[in-house]
Amino acid sequence: MATSTTPPRLDRRASSTPPRAPRRVGFSQTLGRWDVKVSPYLYISPFFILFALTGLFPLGYTAFVSMHQWHLIGGQGPFVGFENYAYILQEPNFWKSIRNTFSIFFLSTIPQLMVAIVLAAMLDANLRAKTFWRMGVLLPYVVAPVAVSLIFGRLFSDQFGIINTLLGYVGIDPIGWHSQPFPSHVAIASMVNFRWTGYNTLILLAAMQAIPRDLYEAAVIDGASRVRQFFSITIPMLRPTIIFVVITSTIGGLQIFDEPRLFDQLGQGGPSRQWMTTTMYIYEVGWGNQKSFGRAAAVAWILFLIIIVVGMINFSLTRRISTDNSSKSRKKVKR
Amino acid sequence: MRKTTRKMWAAAAGVTGIALLATACSSGSGTEGEDEPSEGGNITLTVATFNEFGYTDEMFDEYEASHPGVTIEHKKAATSNEARENLNTRLAAGSGLSDIEAIEVDWLPELLQYPDKFVDLTDPELDGRWLGWKQAQATAPSGELIGYGTDIGPEAIAYRSDLFAAAGLPTDRAEVAALLSENGGGWDQYFKVGKQYTDATSKPWFDSAGAIWQGMINQIEAPYENPDDNSIIATENADVKAAYDAVVQAAVGDNLSAHLQQWSDDWNASFQGENAFATMLAPGWMLGVIEGNSAGVTGWDIADVFPGGAGNWGGSFLTVPAQGANTEAAKELAAWLTAPEQQLKAYASKGTFPSQVEAQKSPDLLGSTNEFFNNAPAGEILVNRSEGITEVYKGPNFFAVNDAFNNALVEVDVNGGDPAAQWESAIQAINALG
Numbered sequence: 068m069a070t071s072t073t074p075p076r077l078d079r080r081a082s083s084t085p086p087r088a089p090r091r092v093g094f095s096q097t098l099g100r101w102d103v104k105v106s107p108y109l110y111i112s113p114f115f116i117l118f119a120l121t122g123l124f125p126l127g128y129t130a131f132v133s134m135h136q137w138h139l140i141g142g143q144g145p146f147v148g149f150e151n152y153a154y155i156l157q158e159p160n161f162w163k164s165i166r167n168t169f170s171i172f173f174l175s176t177i178p179q180l181m182v183a184i185v186l187a188a189m190l191d192a193n194l195r196a197k198t199f200w201r202m203g204v205l206l207p208y209v210v211a212p213v214a215v216s217l218i219f220g221r222l223f224s225d226q227f228g229i230i231n232t233l234l235g236y237v238g239i240d241p242i243g244w245h246s247q248p249f250p251s252h253v254a255i256a257s258m259v260n261f262r263w264t265g266y267n268t269l270i271l272l273a274a275m276q277a278i279p280r281d282l283y284e285a286a287v288i289d290g291a292s293r294v295r296q297f298f299s300i301t302i303p304m305l306r307p308t309i310i311f312v313v314i315t316s317t318i319g320g321l322q323i324f325d326e327p328r329l330f331d332q333l334g335q336g337g338p339s340r341q342w343m344t345t346t347m348y349i350y351e352v353g354w355g356n357q358k359s360f361g362r363a364a365a366v367a368w369i370l371f372l373i374i375i376v377v378g379m380i381n382f383s384l385t386r387r388i389s390t391d392n393s394s395k396s397r398k399k400v401k402r
Numbered sequence: 403m404r405k406t407t408r409k410m411w412a413a414a415a416g417v418t419g420i421a422l423l424a425t426a427c428s429s430g431s432g433t434e435g436e437d438e439p440s441e442g443g444n445i446t447l448t449v450a451t452f453n454e455f456g457y458t459d460e461m462f463d464e465y466e467a468s469h470p471g472v473t474i475e476h477k478k479a480a481t482s483n484e485a486r487e488n489l490n491t492r493l494a495a496g497s498g499l500s501d502i503e504a505i506e507v508d509w510l511p512e513l514l515q516y517p518d519k520f521v522d523l524t525d526p527e528l529d530g531r532w533l534g535w536k537q538a539q540a541t542a543p544s545g546e547l548i549g550y551g552t553d554i555g556p557e558a559i560a561y562r563s564d565l566f567a568a569a570g571l572p573t574d575r576a577e578v579a580a581l582l583s584e585n586g587g588g589w590d591q592y593f594k595v596g597k598q599y600t601d602a603t604s605k606p607w608f609d610s611a612g613a614i615w616q617g618m619i620n621q622i623e624a625p626y627e628n629p630d631d632n633s634i635i636a637t638e639n640a641d642v643k644a645a646y647d648a649v650v651q652a653a654v655g656d657n658l659s660a661h662l663q664q665w666s667d668d669w670n671a672s673f674q675g676e677n678a679f680a681t682m683l684a685p686g687w688m689l690g691v692i693e694g695n696s697a698g699v700t701g702w703d704i705a706d707v708f709p710g711g712a713g714n715w716g717g718s719f720l721t722v723p724a725q726g727a728n729t730e731a732a733k734e735l736a737a738w739l740t741a742p743e744q745q746l747k748a749y750a751s752k753g754t755f756p757s758q759v760e761a762q763k764s765p766d767l768l769g770s771t772n773e774f775f776n777n778a779p780a781g782e783i784l785v786n787r788s789e790g791i792t793e794v795y796k797g798p799n800f801f802a803v804n805d806a807f808n809n810a811l812v813e814v815d816v817n818g819g820d821p822a823a824q825w826e827s828a829i830q831a832i833n834a835l836g
Contacts, residue, residue: 139490139491139494140490140494140515140516141516142494158834220667224666224667224668224671225668225816226662226668226671226672226675227667227668227671227672227675228667228668243817245663245666245816246816246817246818247817331663331666331667332663332665332666332667333483333665334483335805335809338808338809338810338812338813338817339809339813339819339827354487354490354491355802356799356801356802356805356835357802357835358490358512360494
């Protein structure tokens with residue numbers, strides 16, 4: 068409405084008072100121009116201002132701290148350049164934490180994604196009491212991670228845990244869940260999977276329901292089996308969602324903290340750091356015995372770079388695999 | 403025109419909204435101090451403790467009644483580690499601490515490096531209230547007293563009389579004490595009796611190598627650091643190496659240990675298990691832990707004896723962080739809470755053994771018995787056990803060094819690691835601290 072009425076008015080004024088018009092019109096035009104040019108930025112600015120405050124500034128400040136000797140309580144010390152980074156890179160515990168982080172990451176993300184896709188496909192089928200099953204899948208996500216860790220910590224106790232007792236019935240020797248690196252990673256990954264599989268299932272399910280049903284109908288007419296439909300239609304069509312899920316679980320998986328920290332009472336990641344992840348290492352360096360914020364900040368930055376690199380590798384991998392699949396399937400559907 | 407004004411209003415509103423958002427954080431912290439006027443009027447004092455200090459609501463009510471205008475809030479953390487992390491983080495941030503913060507002796511030395519972060523609690527009137535070594539622990543090299551002592555942990559031996567009977571050992575607490583005091587009553591005697599027990603029953607004698615380690619280290623005068631300059635001497639200290647070898651020999655060589663990590667889920671569960679251990683080193687506060695984990699188990703008792711003389715394990719202090727708004731009032735409350743009368747009430751409620759000289763002479767304490775431990779005269783035993791405790795020097799790296807040795811012992815005792823290799827890795831970890 069307003070847009071159609073304003074221009075003529077301005078024109079009339081401009082014609083009635085020629086000498087003053089240029090200034091006045093000029094100003095309101097400037098305002099108008101600002102309005103058009105500036106206000107969109109203004110409207111999106113809350114996000115960016117908040118991001119700068121809570122994301123960009125801490126990132127920069129962490130880099131600043133990492134270049135200094137910086138004690139938790141004593142505060143800022145002298146500038147040391149990349150000394151903190153050099154120190155961290157020659158620390159055996161840092162490399163242990165990287166090993167643990169990636170081991171737990173692979174043990175959790177890959178099975179989790181596979182199970183989530185299969186579960187989503189099953190929930191996508193014509194089930195009775197659909198909402199019940201869907202809510203049931205999400206239930207573990209609602210449970211607080213601390214509670215999950217406490218319960219699983221007990222299940223995986225070395226001497227009195229249920230899992231080792233059950234394994235004993237089958238004739239398997241008790242496994243040192245808290246003493247050897249790999250079993251402890253499996254135990255922690257199982258907590259992560261318990262918590263996050265349902266969440267990813269629902270995201271994938273939502274994407275699955277957006278797949279046009281006529282594709283499946285066409286496939287059925289072509290005589291494709293259910294399995295074939297799943298691999299040739301469902302998975303390629305889920306591509307963007309899979310990329311999203313993979314990237315979020317990469318970020319989450321590489322920053323895993325709660326579960327390993329609460330895996331035993333001391334929260335150090337084991338007596339020989341069997342399950343200490345990199346975020347726990349940051350905590351140990353910054354708030355633990357060394358109380359060195361500078362070194363902790365350096366680890367944080369190294370972790371940031373690692374996540375970016377792994378995220379990009381993931382992105383390109385998922386994209387390529389999905390593209391291959393989808394192009395093949397398209398050809399086949401055409402035939 | 404109309405369009406422009408409307409948009410301008412919207413933009414103005416948007417800008418104001420953002421400005422408000424951006425200032426929200428700063429105004430929030432600004433008003434905090436204004437809630438609590440420091441002079442006159444009503445003030446709220448927060449007291450942060452961990453585990454069980456034994457302070458009851460009745461005690462706080464009593465103080466509030468005698469000090470009109472004062473309201474006390476009590477915050478409890480579950481573990482001492484949690485309290486330490488909270489304290490470190492907020493001390494670093496410069497705000498957010500309670501008016502009174504409880505700290506434990508093992509991480510007190512870290513804080514003694516920063517006496518200016520705490521109010522100097524020196525008060526001539528309170529001289530002589532605490533045992534000399536207790537007060538010395540909280541005194542900074544420059545002379546400030548940063549904490550008032552609450553409890554101490556004089557150690558006795560807790561044992562299962564039913565398991566002793568099954569192994570043919572004496573069960574009466576005086577006889578047990580006499581048995582463990584033979585041959586000078588050192589650690590060798592404790593391990594020797596343990597070997598007899600284990601040979602007879604093939605059950606473990608004590609719970610964890612880490613616990614024995616604590617007991618031994620708390621008897622060495624300056625185990626890890628040189629008192630003169632705080633340099634780390636743990637790696638060359640012959641006493642420390644001897645203690646390590648003795649613990650490893652007893653726990654793994656003679657297989658006296660139940661191979662558990664203290665405070666782990668397995669450790670908690672083992673009190674109830676069939677393969678339960680027969681003895682434990684028991685500082686005063688441990689009695690409550692044993693009782694809590696042993697529901698349904700009868701036979702626990704306490705013997706008035708401790709290998710190698712007296713020893714202290716744990717104990718805490720109340721400090722007043724300098725960042726608080728009402729430090730004077732907080733100091734007064736801390737002094738009141740650590741007075742002998744209040745500490746006796748805390749002992750009655752949770753068994754925290756007083757560090758105050760006068761409280762230790764109190765008939766209430768000496769006459770107290772512990773029903774769970776076969777009505778043992780716990781007060782009298784702990785008073786006897788507190789005699790002859792000497793100050794163990796704990797410098798700023800004590801916690802970290804002790805942690806490294808504990809980790810090595812867990813690897814050896816619980817996970818079956820190689821003692822020599824684990825000693826090496828502990829040394830490496832300690833060298834990384836320097």
